[in-house]
Amino acid sequence: MKKNLLVAQSGGPTAAINATLAGVISAANEREEIDKVYGALYGIQGVLQERFIDLNQIVDTEEKLEKLRVTPAAALGSCRFKLSPIEKDDSQYRQIVDIFHRNNIGYFVYIGGNDSMDTVAKLAKYCSDNCIDDIQVIGGPKTIDNDLVGIDHCPGFGSAAKYIAAVFAELEQEMCVYDTKSVIVVEMMGRHAGWLTAAAALADAANVDVPYLIYLEERPFSIDRFIDDLNAKLKDYDAVMIAVSEGVHDENGVFICESVAASKGVDVFGHVQLSGTGKILENAIKDRIGCKVRSIELNLLQRCASHILSATDIEESMLLGENAVKLAVSRQSGLMSSLRRVSDSPYRVVYEGVDIQKVANAEKKIPQNWINKAGNNVTQECINYLRPLVAGEMSCKFKDGVPDYMILK
Amino acid sequence: MKKNLLVAQSGGPTAAINATLAGVISAANEREEIDKVYGALYGIQGVLQERFIDLNQIVDTEEKLEKLRVTPAAALGSCRFKLSPIEKDDSQYRQIVDIFHRNNIGYFVYIGGNDSMDTVAKLAKYCSDNCIDDIQVIGGPKTIDNDLVGIDHCPGFGSAAKYIAAVFAELEQEMCVYDTKSVIVVEMMGRHAGWLTAAAALADAANVDVPYLIYLEERPFSIDRFIDDLNAKLKDYDAVMIAVSEGVHDENGVFICESVAASKGVDVFGHVQLSGTGKILENAIKDRIGCKVRSIELNLLQRCASHILSATDIEESMLLGENAVKLAVSRQSGLMSSLRRVSDSPYRVVYEGVDIQKVANAEKKIPQNWINKAGNNVTQECINYLRPLVAGEMSCKFKDGVPDYMILK
Numbered sequence: 001m002k003k004n005l006l007v008a009q010s011g012g013p014t015a016a017i018n019a020t021l022a023g024v025i026s027a028a029n030e031r032e033e034i035d036k037v038y039g040a041l042y043g044i045q046g047v048l049q050e051r052f053i054d055l056n057q058i059v060d061t062e063e064k065l066e067k068l069r070v071t072p073a074a075a076l077g078s079c080r081f082k083l084s085p086i087e088k089d090d091s092q093y094r095q096i097v098d099i100f101h102r103n104n105i106g107y108f109v110y111i112g113g114n115d116s117m118d119t120v121a122k123l124a125k126y127c128s129d130n131c132i133d134d135i136q137v138i139g140g141p142k143t144i145d146n147d148l149v150g151i152d153h154c155p156g157f158g159s160a161a162k163y164i165a166a167v168f169a170e171l172e173q174e175m176c177v178y179d180t181k182s183v184i185v186v187e188m189m190g191r192h193a194g195w196l197t198a199a200a201a202l203a204d205a206a207n208v209d210v211p212y213l214i215y216l217e218e219r220p221f222s223i224d225r226f227i228d229d230l231n232a233k234l235k236d237y238d239a240v241m242i243a244v245s246e247g248v249h250d251e252n253g254v255f256i257c258e259s260v261a262a263s264k265g266v267d268v269f270g271h272v273q274l275s276g277t278g279k280i281l282e283n284a285i286k287d288r289i290g291c292k293v294r295s296i297e298l299n300l301l302q303r304c305a306s307h308i309l310s311a312t313d314i315e316e317s318m319l320l321g322e323n324a325v326k327l328a329v330s331r332q333s334g335l336m337s338s339l340r341r342v343s344d345s346p347y348r349v350v351y352e353g354v355d356i357q358k359v360a361n362a363e364k365k366i367p368q369n370w371i372n373k374a375g376n377n378v379t380q381e382c383i384n385y386l387r388p389l390v391a392g393e394m395s396c397k398f399k400d401g402v403p404d405y406m407i408l409k
Numbered sequence: 410m411k412k413n414l415l416v417a418q419s420g421g422p423t424a425a426i427n428a429t430l431a432g433v434i435s436a437a438n439e440r441e442e443i444d445k446v447y448g449a450l451y452g453i454q455g456v457l458q459e460r461f462i463d464l465n466q467i468v469d470t471e472e473k474l475e476k477l478r479v480t481p482a483a484a485l486g487s488c489r490f491k492l493s494p495i496e497k498d499d500s501q502y503r504q505i506v507d508i509f510h511r512n513n514i515g516y517f518v519y520i521g522g523n524d525s526m527d528t529v530a531k532l533a534k535y536c537s538d539n540c541i542d543d544i545q546v547i548g549g550p551k552t553i554d555n556d557l558v559g560i561d562h563c564p565g566f567g568s569a570a571k572y573i574a575a576v577f578a579e580l581e582q583e584m585c586v587y588d589t590k591s592v593i594v595v596e597m598m599g600r601h602a603g604w605l606t607a608a609a610a611l612a613d614a615a616n617v618d619v620p621y622l623i624y625l626e627e628r629p630f631s632i633d634r635f636i637d638d639l640n641a642k643l644k645d646y647d648a649v650m651i652a653v654s655e656g657v658h659d660e661n662g663v664f665i666c667e668s669v670a671a672s673k674g675v676d677v678f679g680h681v682q683l684s685g686t687g688k689i690l691e692n693a694i695k696d697r698i699g700c701k702v703r704s705i706e707l708n709l710l711q712r713c714a715s716h717i718l719s720a721t722d723i724e725e726s727m728l729l730g731e732n733a734v735k736l737a738v739s740r741q742s743g744l745m746s747s748l749r750r751v752s753d754s755p756y757r758v759v760y761e762g763v764d765i766q767k768v769a770n771a772e773k774k775i776p777q778n779w780i781n782k783a784g785n786n787v788t789q790e791c792i793n794y795l796r797p798l799v800a801g802e803m804s805c806k807f808k809d810g811v812p813d814y815m816i817l818k
Contacts, residue, residue: 013582013583013586042587042588071582072579072582072583073579073582073583073585073586074586077585077586077587077588078586078587079587080587162810162811163716165810165811165812166715166716166811166812167710169811169812169814170481170482170710170713170714170715170716170812171709171710171713173422173480173481173482173713173715173814174422174481174482174709174712174713176482176486176818177422177482177483177486177487178451178486178487178488178489179451179486184709202809202810202811203811203812206808206809206811206812206813207812207813207814207816208816294708294709296706296708296709296710297705297706299703299705300580300583300593300703300705301576301579301580301705301710303583304579304580304582304583305579306579306582307572307575307579307716307717308716308717308804310810387809387810390810390811391809391810392810393804393807395717395802395804398802399615400611400615400796400800401571401574401611401719401796401799401800401801402571402574402575402578402611402612402615402799403574403575403578403579403612403615403616404615404616405578405582405616407616407617409585
């Protein structure tokens with residue numbers, strides 16, 4: 001008997017999460033084991049509320065599928081909702097299984113990051129523990145943070161990395177316009193992994209000879225050392241680019257932005273002024289070096305820059321969606337659709353499934369030996385890892401000069 | 410006798426200023442009146458220092474010309490240097506004329522914004538007052554601020570406007586991911602004109618039904634009115650987008666960011682914490698409304714986003730460079746190469762020269778009747794003006810996944 005497939009999205013938005021969704025829809029349409037493709041709105045919360053839409057009806061042409069592929073942020077909506085621990089209360093799991101049975105859903109693909117993979121792991125375990133074998137639960141990875149284990153790199157990261165490299169290349173040109181000493185500090189997202197910050201290294205030396213200082217959250221940060229590093233570079237160069245993770249912290253694990261906030265000010269509304277890490281470094285440079293400096297926080301812009309996508313990222317994200325469907329129909333519940341790099345040059349990956357229990361709640365950081373001894377840049381090995389992930393250019397569709405997206409809800 | 414042409418760039422970087430330079434080079438190569446094309450490094454300061462490079466030799470293929478066209482920021486370098494008033498001290502002018510004569514320079518094209526057009530005006534006046542008729546001085550316009558008079562719109566503005574519209578479209582998708590009340594505040598550059606901020610309106614209603622509140626520096630700003638506007642929107646909608654000019658000010662002309670800074674804090678280094686306008690609004694929303702809010706300062710990112718260019722802007726910028734050469738060889742000194750819009754639909758412009766004396770030191774603001782009565786959005790007429798300027802997509806070249814620029818110095 002044909003079963004329906006349900007797909008949902010969760011966690012923070014990325015520029016590639018809809019490419020995976022498009023891959024799921026397109027592969028499910030090809031499978032004779034699958035009848036309808038439903039989407040749940042707003043993640044697992046929407047599953048519990050049975051907020052389903054019929055994706056076959058909404059995404060009913062190749063053109064719409066293509067548009068969805070390059071639409072940023074979760075088109076089905078997302079949530080930050082964790083299922084209760086099974087041992088404490090299994091009512092949510094029972095409810096989900098009931099809803100699945102009632103809607104003849106035999107395949108569930110949940111696309112998300114660490115927390116979402118935890119949801120997949122719990123649900124798969126509940127089914128397996130309770131001998132429910134007519135529901136296959138598969139995880140679809142995504143996160144710009146690139147911190148999922150069990151996969152070479154995460155969908156969404158390549159596009160964010162490409163955006164960051166492009167921003168650095170552009171800002172470098174800005175700096176070289178005047179022949180005065182100047183520094184630009186750019187703060188990237190990443191409280192627990194420095195992958196996005198490392199991506200700045202891709203622009204280093206691509207166009208002009210401006211030195212980069214790159215500070216990842218994987219190494220303890222010291223403002224004194226930072227000022228020394230910068231002074232050393234400013235001896236030989238007019239312009240210096242600084243890339244810093246928002247999550248850099250001192251030897252004791254205290255975030256730089258928190259340690260400085262301790263002596264914060266209040267604004268006219270009495271509101272505490274929390275400076276970002278980049279702003280703190282900007283102020284330190286002003287005070288201790290005194291040269292021209294600007295800090296820029298990439299903020300949400302780095303997550304969803306659909307006007308500059310990595311073609312490799314979008315292609316892989318789509319194929320991971322297709323692979324998720326393949327795993328589901330082969331009745332391999334409890335896996336995350338994954339890819340493994342088999343060669344750097346030529347770059348080649350293979351698609352597979354990995355045990356979701358090994359993925360859930362783990363974090364992949366930048367290896368210490370991919371960071372230079374001084375702790376202010378990455379090694380060539382790290383760049384070799386990153387380079388293929390940003391290969392090729394794609395962008396969202398445009399209409400009347402502005403982005404034109406596929407809207408599902 | 411053939412004369413050489415000298416071109417230089419000045420003022421703040423834009424994504425289109427090199428397209429104008431490319432237009433000058435390409436048109437000068439075609440003209441039999443012109444021998445060599447020199448570039449002066451770092452603006453009029455570099456002219457005074459005779460820091461010239463031979464552009465025919467450096468940009469010697471069509472491929473390099475094309476690459477230059479989409480390279481952001483002033484490839485020749487820029488300066489923020491004003492010539493002394495002639496009546497006070499004309500030695501700099503004499504020096505420039507000497508340098509021009511010594512290098513057989515008969516044509517000088519200076520590409521820049523308000524200040525640079527002032528330089529062109531002064532130099533042209535000096536030549537005319539002193540009967541120096543073998544040097545033609547022409548201005549090439551550029552500024553993302555779009556505040557030059559004597560031209561329908563400024564080169565560089567269209568690309569910045571397109572970038573801003575794209576950012577708003579992307580952030581809208583971010584907001585719609587969760588079904589909770591949330592606000593995003595985006596701060597655009599523009600101390601003296603709100604054109605960049607107005608560009609946000611191009612993304613309004615393009616994809617989803619999220620209301621926009623747009624505050625331009627052309628109308629006095631009140632935080633109380635702003636909170637009222639926002640509360641009214643939040644009654645009917647979950648998500649609201651706010652666009653604000655950095656230069657919004659109160660009835661007395663005091664910048665909001667300055668009035669709030671009066672009660673500023675100091676950070677751990679004793680450094681005064683100046684909040685940007687966006688951050689101030691973010692804090693006001695947190696305090697008075699309490700919903701989820703993020704503020705984003707586009708900062709330098711909006712000036713040089715060469716990965717998303719307006720094809721119209723790049724094409725026009727190039728043609729304005731070509732037109733500058735045409736004006737120069739027809740011996741029309743003291744003009745700015747300009748364009749006039751003759752039709753909105755179909756969009757059509759004609760190229761001309763305008764008297765530089767009328768351009769220098771003047772500012773074009775958004776007309777009051779292009780702002781709605783409530784002072785929190787623009788009218789359809791404003792959108793009709795903006796729309797054609799962002800038409801068509803172009804981007805810089807890429808190599809190994811990152812921007813690949815034409816480097817001249």
